[in-house]
Amino acid sequence: MAPPDFRRPFKRAAVSDQQRRRELTLERQAQSRHDAQQRVRNLASTIISLQSQEPDDADVVLEPYLEESEAPPKELDIRRASRMRGEQVRNWFARQLMLPEWMIDIPDNLSQDWYVFARPAGKRCFVVASNGTTVSRQRNGSILHCFPSALPNGAKTREPSGPAHSYSILDCIFHEGDQTYYVIDMVCWGGCSYYDCPADFRFYWLNSKLEESGASGPPSYYHKYRFSAVTHEKGLPAAYTDATPYVKDGLLFYNKHAHYQSGNTPLALVWKDVKCSQYVLDTDSTGQVPDQQQVVLELQEDGNLITSDDPPIIFARLNSEFIQQLGLHSGNFVRCAINDGGLSFVEGKLEKADLKYIGKCSRGRAFADSYSKVVFQHMARHSPLTYDDLLVAANKAPSDVEMAG
């Protein structure tokens, strides 16, 4: 006698493995579809967020009348963004770049978890290729070059080199000497966003994509500048001592597991000494290294002078009388010198800074100094972190146990 069709077969699991395979596949496909949609949408919304800095409540959204004066430029998309001018775009680009902190102490597992490479000397910029043009913008948002390139959709060639609407964003340093964009990181490629991928993955793709596209080839009519990926994984001694086609400006350390994150991050670090950089100590507006270390801080409404960190570190406070007298406004960047009192720390935290007001910064300035930069500069003048210190850390096996007595 046979069991009723709808009863589970005797001593059998409720779901067959084949059914499970089908379901898992459908799940994966639905997820990938959702991801693909979100990717396209989110790429747009990093641009859109430009105009929506002010938090607005839900009810405002569909109000028919919006004040004309507040209306942002029409059809704002990545291509527009890459050609925009003014404070908006500067702010936008300033917010998108990943900014390494200065190395003020050595991270654990340096040899295991970190890439180290020689930073090319030059202008840090975002290169955006889309719709047949390539535009590079410096950290403050100003356009460096606008040119054809072999990046996907980077030139108006007869054959499209990627989906028409796709674009690529590379994090580069333009090196004057050999007129080359040295690519240190990849944010988007051919419409795909790599923000959310760990560094080792991004670097791997970066190398293969760059090769594939021909962008690493010599300049030509459709490809004005060469793009060259820096070598990310040679290790500390090589990065420090090996010859590079470019002039070095310090070393960059990238955590292998870190996603691309806009703004200051402790998961990317910069370190310099005189052997690997001409610019260890910061220069003033005349290009000279001043006797006293100078810092740039942002003035807040309440008179506090803060760094660009999030959350900011308060270095000092100006009283309102003084502010008025100098004609300063909240949001201004001011330059100060560190007096002989220097910086004093308690348990690793800044306790007191002996500062002297010098003046207001030029309008081209997009941000204040970060805490780590100030401290690194301070250390560089007094008790620097040396290459030997790094070497010791890099040679330490990860399993070494620190005896604390």
Added chain:
Amino acid sequence: MEVTQLLLNAQSIDGSVRKQAEDSLKQFQEQNLPAFLFSLSGELANEDKPADSRKLAGLILKNALDAKEQHRKFELVQRWLMLDATVKSQIKSCLLKTLSSPVPDARSTAAQVVAKVAGIELPQKQWPELIGSLLSNVHQLPPHVKQATLETLGYLCEEVSPDAVDQDNVNKILTVVVQGMSSSEGNNDVRLAAIRALYNALGFAQANFSNDMERDYIMRVVCEAALSKEEKIRLAAFECLVSIASMYYEKLTPYMNDIFTITAKAVREDVESVALQAIEFWSSICDEEIDILEEYAGEFTGDSDVQCSYFVKQALNVLVPILLETLLKQEEDQDQDEGAWNIAMAGGTCLGLVARTVGDDIVPLVMPFIEENITKPDWRQREAATYAFGSILEGPSPDKLTPIVNVALNFMLSALTKDPNTHVKDTTAWTLGRIFEFLHGSTMDAPIITPANCQQIVTVLLQSMTDVPNVAGKACGALYFLAQGYEDVGPSSPLTPYFQEIVQALLTVTHREDAGEGRLRTAAYETLNEVVRCSTEETATLVLQLVPVIMLELHNTLEGQKLSSDEREKQGELHGLLCGCLQVIIQKLGASDQTKYGFMQFADQIMGLFLRVFACKSATVHEEAMLAIGSLAYACGPEFAKYMPEFYKYLEMGLQNFEEYQVCSVTVGVVGDICRALENKVLPYCDGIMTQLLKDLSSNQLHRSVKPPIFSCLGDIALAIGQDFEKYLMYAMPMLQSAAELSAHTAGADDEMIEYTNSLRNGILEAYSGILQGFKNSTKTQLLIPYAPHILQFLDSIYVEKDMDDLVMRTAIGVLGDLADTLGSNAGTMIQNSVSSRDFLNECLSSEDGSIKESAEWTKLAITRAISA
């Protein structure tokens, strides 16, 4: 040659005679359909003709009216409706006349054909006199005609949907049927026909079951019939009770005492076929109560349409001992027979359902039985005790069961290796599997598997895998759930130390000479799959090493020798298992970037093997290989382009496979995978794929479940090729529009239909999303503007309908954003003027579902931009 001789020859044992007759019949049908059908009906009605030719004439007539495949059925219905009215009326009168034939086969065949014609004509409001004439005859006819008439009424109720028959006729049919069932009916054939007719007529009896007097009468007659001396009548009556249990659960309270007495007696004393139905009655009651209680526990607490009457809980103390008794009635060798079903199996199944219905309360009622029997010398007692234990593991709380399992586990492990009886070992292994399935996993407070016993469990299970096939298969099953319990255990799994040993043991099982017995080989591969799926990074390299091993297995099965059709079927099964296993491995390794690169070295060879699997089957493609290719495309990304030239024809074949709709469905999913992998490199193949997909959508042969994924797939293609989708817009958009109109409203649909409609809506919306996003930032967005009003209307209407599920909601609010995002100010005004966009957005913004909220927030930004542009 006259038709009688043709019909007899068509049943000849001589193949050539048969073939010739069949050809002649076919020719006759093609030349003159009306004459052909009429002569068949004449043959069926003619008392001078042989019974064999009459019966075949009736069957051919029946097959000319109905077919299994939906599209064919539709054609036949249309053909009959177009037929000349005079001919039809002549045929119908022959059929009705045959119902009074003294020849049983002729009557019975005629009854079926009448029902088929009724199934076509009654919904068209044709043949209005049919029911009247059947009913008016029923009283004055000799018993055999009465029997045939009741049989006809039964078939008619099976064929025709209740709304095609007016309540007046329903009342009359039920009156006749129930009278025929009553004990006062002296003729058993008539009574049996009446009960069988009631079984089909139950669906018509909604109104009558709501009337106390009528329901009392029907129930009394059914219960009387369940006590008849005639076995066939009792069986038919119990089948009615089973059907009533699920159809009219909420009306049963007044009758449960009687039904309990009747079913208890039947389980204990009646012949097996009747006893099985009596148990099935209680299983069905459990099904109903599990559903109701699940709904109680769901989101809408206490809002269930049907109140739970707690019949099982009330009967528990008496019901459980009856079921436990059945467990001792095992048959020898029942575990070797895949299709076996006996009273012990049915009793255990019911016990399991009772446990799921009442939870903890069952445990104290079953434990004494287990304790008393588990160590008895008679294997039946030990097996019954173990089976009872295994049956109650789903339902009661872990708090209640874990202490018992902790005590029992060692006993079970030792029984699995030491018990002399294979039935006991089989059930023990199954019970261990149930323990791991329901009481082991990351959600459990108190783990039953500890570092102290894990090794012993693995050792015992692996050892059992060398036992006889049915026991080995169950041991594999237990290991399956052992592995599954560690699914989300984190970076380090307790099974890691045994991984290699387990994999080796499973592979050994697949190579056993008797692995074809039962489901042993299948069980071993399924377990291997689960072990791989639930493995952690620690064993990633071992999983990678498995790739060439399984590839070699597949390669070996592809080395061509000539095979018999039986061997070919077995080989096909094995291909399925191996492709399934590779799929699981690909999906596992492809999910993380670290493991993916190691795997990619094998991609070319694996793809080569899959293509060879396809080549083995000439006409169709292998579902498992197709699933695996989807995973491979996902893992490969753009690299997959190099396989497309060779693979494309199989993709097309899969999309054309209407008969095995699962294959078609899987292939549609793979198209999506490929689009995401290749992006615009898929363009050269899109003309072919789109043609096929659009054909699929307009076909009424294809199973409806494939249509929603096809719509989603249109979105995948559009997203991949961007504005190149332009050339398909004029075909795809009208189809989306008409499907959207059909799925906008669900008034009057049942739950299943609403669920289907929602999946259809989701597919349509995903298509819109993909198309809108694909065109974003292109110069051709204006092409989409004409479609925007309709899309907004669709969103309005499903919002107003208030019956979309969360997934549809998320997709729908996303589409609103896509409209704004892609069409900018063009859409802004339309959105502002739409009926419900604002309400819909606000509702989604305050949704508790994170992913809906996330989509809504994005949509809000996109709209802000569009209306201020």
